[in-house]
Amino acid sequence: MTTIHTLGYPRIGAQRELKFALEACWRGETDVAALEACGARLRTANWQRQQNAGLTRVTVGDFSFYDPMLDHARMFGATPARFGELGNRLDAVFALARGTPSQPALDMTKWFDTNYHYLVPEIEADTPFRLDASVLLAAVREAQALGHAPKPVLIGPLSFLYLSRSATPGHGLLARAAELAECYASLLAELAGLGVEWVQIDEPILALELPADWLAAFAPVYAHLAAQGPKRLLATYFDSVSAHADVILKLPIDGLHLDLVRAPAQVQAFLPRLPAHWVLSAGIVDGRNVWRCDLDAALAVLQPLHARLGDRLWLAPSCSLLHVPLTLQQETRLDVELRNWLAFADEKLAELAVLARALDHGADAVAAELAVARAACQSRQHSPRVQVNAVRERVAAIRPEMARRASPYARRAPAQRKRFQLPLLPTTTIGSFPQTPAIRALRAAWKRRELGELAYLGGVREAIADAIARQEALGFDVLVHGEAERNDMVEFFADKLCGFAFTEHAWVQSYGSRCVKPPLIFGDVWRPEAMTVDTARYAQSLTAKPVKGMLTGPVTMLQWSFVRDDLPREAVLKQLALAIRAEVLDLEAAGIGIIQIDEPAFREGLPLKESAWRAALAAAVQAFGLAAGGVADETQIHTHMCYSEFNTVLPAIAAMDADVITIETSRSNMALLDAFGEFEYPNEIGPGVYDIHSPRIPSEADMLHLLERACSVVPVGRLWVNPDCGLKTRGWPETEAALAAMVRAAHAMRARLAEHISAPASEPVSA
Template sequence: METHVIGFPRIGPNRELKKALESYWKGQTTEHQLKEIKNKLISENHKTQAEAGLSLITAGDFSLYDHILDMAFNLGLIPERFQKTGLQDTELYFALARGYKRENTPAQAMLKWFDTNYHYIVPEFEKKSVIKLKEKTHIEEQTELAKSNGYRVKAAIPGPITFISLSTETDICKWDFADDIIEAYQELLSRLAGKAELVQLEEPILATELTRQQKNIFQKAYDILTKAENRPPIMLTSYFGLREENTEIFFSSETEYLHIDLCRTDYRRLLSKNIPDNTKLSVGIIDGRNIWKTDLNQALGIIQKIENKLGRNRLLLSSSCSLIHVPVSLRTEHLLETYLKNSLSFAEEKCREISLLASMLEGKEDKNIIKEHQSHIKERLQHPASRIESVRKRIKELTEDMFSRTKPFEERKKIQQEYLNLPLYPTTTIGSFPQTKEIRKQRQLYKKGEISKQEYIQFIKQQINRIIKEQEQIGLDVLVHGEPERNDMVEYFAELLPGYCTTQNGWVQSYGSRCVKPPIIHGDIYRSRSLSGEWIKYAQSLTKKPVKAMLTGPVTMLKWSFVRDDLSMEEVAYQIALALRDETKEIEKEGSTIIQIDEPAIREGLPLEKAEREKYLKWAIKAFRLASSGVKDSTQIHTHMCYSDFAEIINWIAEMDADVISIEASRSKMELLKTFEEYQYPNDIGPGVYDVHSPRIPTTEEIKKLIERAAKYIKKEKLWINPDCGLKTRDWAEVIPALKNMVTAAQEMRKQ
């Protein structure tokens, strides 16, 4: 039986890619050295898959930054502003994602990849765009490398319809380029003939609602590609679900293989479809988006039902989607409780699970290994931490008044302004300030026991002291403590909340070199101690200006974690919300008048299936309100969201009833605000006025123009001025001048 994965993590078991990229960007290593590390990681990924027993090795899935950016680069889709820079090859590639500091050329936009926490770089179509396939694509290079090492290779490529659908356009319709894109794909397929056993064309756009135009071009594209001569067999690959109305074009595509995500699609729907007799089916039964061991007996039962319909010779076993959404390996985890570690499965382990399942289907399994595997699942589900009666009781006793503030926004705003006395266009930041090498070093020393708790606390206080002084000198109106004690906006709180556990090395790529370490929710969650109050209280003691307290919201805490699979997401969200509610009340009691509860994950958590969205949004918004509504009306509640298209859910965002919402808007040049104007969003808004994910420093005039544009959509009395995200990934040398320019721009707007 053929076995494979849709994709494998790129970052390396010890974040080798992150380190290599950041070293290259700083000029500490050469392009040649970067490519050496890249090829080493690719070879190790292929070896891992082979040693796990997979029969097909996936190539072309490795990227130095993002696979959609790679495809745009392969197709020669380079915006004119970058062509003017004269940059070539690797420098040009990274400039597309990060901007070009020397000529103040802004980066391409970045958005969330469907309903995940991965970000992709948005391709741009212009009237002057010319589609021309690169002389040698990274897909061919990786395929040839795998083949030279003796592997049977499956080449992974973003599908043409998904690629165009996720792109943006300026002065021309992007679908006008469909014929050129299809022709380029034809050429790429022909180049892979004789090198790849099959080609995986990934079309996760099938999980979304398609327009008639998209469906027509989809059918046209696959009619042309399947009829092309001199090409490898094609596997049309859907994942993250398959919308019912898209099943016809999926099953009638005439590709030799189809892949379906059975972790997001009910297998019974599959059994009801007429799958062409000459089509083989890749079954995504091992979940590529969670970290729990698969119940192999349950999975086997599903596969056998499909086998009864199609026959074993027409089946392939696979992961549901790419494994870039899970950590690389459990080999480096040494501190987890034994019962928890035994119940987990990262990318390496998932490869072995696929092979184990294949052996069970063929009757060749080691029964002792399977028995042990299944017992580990049972042990985790029966552990005492999984059910705490006091937590369950509190959820049952929730009342409707706990989900609302006592007064409406307009009345609260008057009360808050009396307390805060803020100027027009008040300036603030999103929360975090640079996480310097020294901060990371001291945190590691403390974790290793090489410095005492008191020494670490004193160090953090020194950092907060500096951050407060810098903000006062810059002239910001609302300050923050800068979060020097926090390793990550989710992990930090997870380390303090029972019911969570964190890993040593469970890193997952968010974008480029940015990696996150999602914590794991394994039991009932509650607050057993203060989460951040002591640091906020200390920061406020250093200044007369208001210091905004920073918390991570319940939905983001949920969505940016690996969540238990034995309890509804709604109930877990309410457990987290109650813990945060306790924290906000304590922070308020200690004297804070502004509290920000970040919820960047609300939009990304939106189910791709429209029928499921209202149910999700109801409990997601209620969870936020449960966390934020326990404070007085004089306390101002902020929230932050980033890299999302809000148009679909703007009315729900208003239902959150946050006094101020800050959003990412700089890369889109405030286009996102049209949604807030059309809906007439009732509360205050802080549109991001500069892109913190680019190293370039925006000028005062540039920021001022963005504020002026924002003021066209939103009343000036409702506008806050802030960066579009936290500043933890930036250097102080970038942060200080950028914030000074931002404050100057706001001051000039007040004079106008």
């Protein structure tokens, strides 16, 4: 019989139980015991869902109270000495993830090209790896006690090292591979002692164009693991690993998982030489998107594999189902036709079950299920809702000059300085202010139609006026309206654009307790009317200082949505860019002089293989240019990027030609800014001096230290002062305390640099 399994499962719960339990614990309303009890209930429910779907082995180790990379760092003792001795307590997770009064949290970045953030382990040269697998082993016993056969999932030793950061300058992490492999071997021995038959070892870095020394390390590292049971399934995903087939096929493993959604052709590089005892796990159902699987097309791929491999063919999603919502069953208000086009995590397991039965018993055994899937796919393909001819015509009419500003930055900058008269080191924030319970209640009542339009608008305007007043009192130079009316930076705009649809409960974890509900791009995208102009005009009327118009950029709109798969992504990106462009021009016409087009996802959507970056970056730069390129020289365009590895794409970021870019730099002590300095980034830049993802309130001295670093790297005349990111998730008391310290730090630095105001703008000024 064909085995079906999953590489991982959503862990937040159908009602986001994990999110609320975490936040209650952090607020001190519940204790760690209550949080752990919530985790046990979620694991039990997830395993039961998998068993109900026909999985013979449930996945263990995919559940985490914050992040699996962090869990692995703790399991192998790879935690920074600056946090002291943390042990394996759950509160240690939160110290590392959220920081302490004396220590900033671990750095955070995106997991490959997804919107999931992982915490980056800091590994020091003199910190020995020490195995403490008590948490994982307890989960295995927990699953066994419930009658399940557990399949533990581990992040592979080389992927763990590659995705970590050396905390010791000049120390290469690859040198620690053999030592870490010994810990993994001990862990496998302990799992074998519990009767575990299979373990899944994820090595997603194999989808990258790996350096030769890292690729060469696979053979000796996996040789360390060969003597220890259980059987080892090497899991790869997100792209083809066929370039590394010679290395992979020589590894002492017992099975291989391939992503046949992102890279269906790669199976041909392995199938002729697949060792006789290996299983092949075919990732045939899309673990990254929400559209129903074309079961006929999937069977066409699987049947030849099944004829050759028989029971050695396993079926799985292409990757962990962490990246999709849990279940479609709760979406009772979703348009019926559109709902029939979708499959979330539960439905994807059901699709795998249908495919397995078709392979084992023939297509006739599942004729009814195949017919339903076929009808849904045909409905989506031929629906008149998905294509708008006027949108296609506007995209076809795009001219190259539309994607760039009329004048270069060197000509625009003096015009903007004359218009805004800002001081040295101008202060601003990224856009959002705390979403208080009152604001959330207001928005919820309006959404439930318990509140009229005028009453809702009045409540929003009260929040905007409050945000403007607080910023005036704090002494900010460029203000924001605070985004009280916005639930999410993508969903808010998607709700006002045609071609998007929305769910009620389709939450996906972004990091920790942070969940997002990505909209669905099912058809051509266009803007029927202005989206933010009235709000921006009102906010600007409350102050003589400039107030930024706040928009989400086309790349981020694309990357943070579930995107249609029946049209090239570049075509969808152009549609989004034209929609944002129309809004930018309307804001300018309304007198808004500074417009921020956020692109935090600019880097994360790149192909995994660097050789494919050029075309993708060109498309992203063009999209931003289309959105921003139509305004006058005096209009200042800002963009914001955060929590991603931007060092390698700086030429493309410079080509975006935003007048001001704000970036996340506080967790890394301005390390990212060094790259901007070495690159000699030509425009203005605001390196974040305040980590908003941690409850820790930085002092004026902390931020002054970061500003000193910034002034030593970037010409002072081109520096801005701002937090790392928006402040939506924080509370007002901590926000005002941190922002007041930030403004004081900026004023102190201005005073310190007063004698250098006349220094040439092309030269960094030492603090």
